[in-house]
Amino acid sequence: MRSAPVTTLAAVIVTYNRLDALRQTLSRVLDEAVDRVHVVDNASTDGTADWLAAQDDPRLRVLQLSENGGGAGGFTAGLEAAMGGADPAAWCVLFDDDAWPQPGTFERFRRDAADLDPDATGPGALGALAAAVSYPNGTVCEMNRPNLNPFWHAPVLARTLLGGRSQFKVTDADLAPTAPPRSLDVASFVGFFVSRGAVRGLGLRPEAGLFLYGDDVLYSLRLRRAGLRMELWPQLRFTHDCGTMGEGFVYRPLWKIYYHCRNGVQIAREAAGPIVFPAALAYYTLVWWRRGRCCSPESRSLYRRMMWEGLRDGLRGHRGRNDRLHGTVLAPARPNR
Structure with a gap:
C-alpha cells in the first residue's frame, strides 16, 4: 500500500x-x-x-x-x-x-x-x-x-x-x-x-x-x-533504453544531425552569450565535423550535408519540422518521438 x-x-x-x-x-x-x-x-x-x-x-x-x-x-x-x-x-x-x-x-x-x-x-x-x-x-x-x-x-x-x-x-x-x-x-x-x-x-x-x-x-x-x-x-x-546514439555520438538515423546542429546554434548563443558566441559556435562546428569521421564512407557525405544545412538554418533562425528534409531527401525515415 x-x-x-x-x-x-x-x-x-x-x-x-x-x-x-x-x-x-x-x-x-x-x-x-x-x-x-x-x-x-x-x-x-x-x-x-x-x-x-x-x-x-x-x-x-x-x-x-x-x-x-x-x-x-x-x-x-x-x-x-x-x-x-x-x-x-x-x-x-x-x-x-x-x-x-x-x-x-x-x-x-x-x-x-x-x-x-x-x-x-x-x-x-x-x-x-x-x-x-x-x-x-x-x-x-x-x-x-x-x-x-x-x-x-x-x-x-x-x-x-x-x-x-x-x-x-x-x-x-x-x-x-x-x-x-x-x-x-x-x-x-x-x-x-x-x-x-x-x-x-x-x-x-x-x-x-x-x-x-x-x-x-x-x-x-x-x-x-x-x-x-x-x-x-x-x-x-x-x-x-535508447538506440539513438551510434558510435562516436553520431545520431541514428543520420537525418537527426540536422536538428542537432540547427538547434545547437541557439544553444551556443544562449550558453556563451553574444560576445563569445562566434568562438563557441566554431568550437561546436569542429566537434560535429569530427564526429562525421565515425560514419561509414558511404554515409559520411550525407552526415556532412545534414550538418551544414542545420548550421545554415540555425543561423537563419528557422524552427519547426523541416518537411523538405523528411519529404524528399529522407522520405523513408521517421522521427522517433
Missing part, C-alpha cells in the same frame, strides 16, 4: 510510433507513486491511439496531437496539460516513451522533496531536479549525462579548453546512488522534475519549434538564467 502523497506529481511521456516501448514504460510508471500520467501521442500511426483509448487507469490522461511536433512540441503540450487549468500538479517529471523510473524513484522523490515549496520563484529557489539515467545494463547513459555550462564557470571553461567536453559533464561518481546532490546548469528531459513555480510562476515553457533535440538544454539554461537552481539528485534513478 502506497503512503499518502506529500505533493502532487504528474508524469509527462511523449510518444511517437513506439507502441511496444510505450506499453512497457506505461506499465512501469503506473506501478509507481504518481498522481497523473499525461501521455502525449505525436500523431502515431502504429495503433498507439487505439491502445491508449482502451486503458482504464484513472490516473491516465491522453493528449492526442493532430501532427507530429517532435519531442519539443510534445513536451510543451504535455507540460501545459499537466500544469495548466484549475488543478496544476506541484511537480512534473518529463521523459520519453523508451525511458522509465526505476522502482521506488517516485516514492523517494515524494519523501525527499516533501519540504520543498513547488511555487517558489525567488532567487536561488529550486526549480528543477535531474535523475541519474542509465542504460538497461546499468552503465551511464551518455546522452542524458547532466553538465555545467562552462561559459558560466571560469575554472570549468579552462578545464574544458584543455581536456575537452568531458570536463563540464558530471562524473560517474556524481551519478552513484549514494552521492550527494550537486548543482547543475543543464539536464535532459529524461527524469527531469520541474516545479510549478518555474512553469506557472515564471512562465517557463520548452520551445516547441525546436522539434527535435536541444529543447531540454535551452529550457535548462533559461531556467537557470531566471535565477532558479537546478540539482542532480542521484538517488532518483531512471533507465533509458
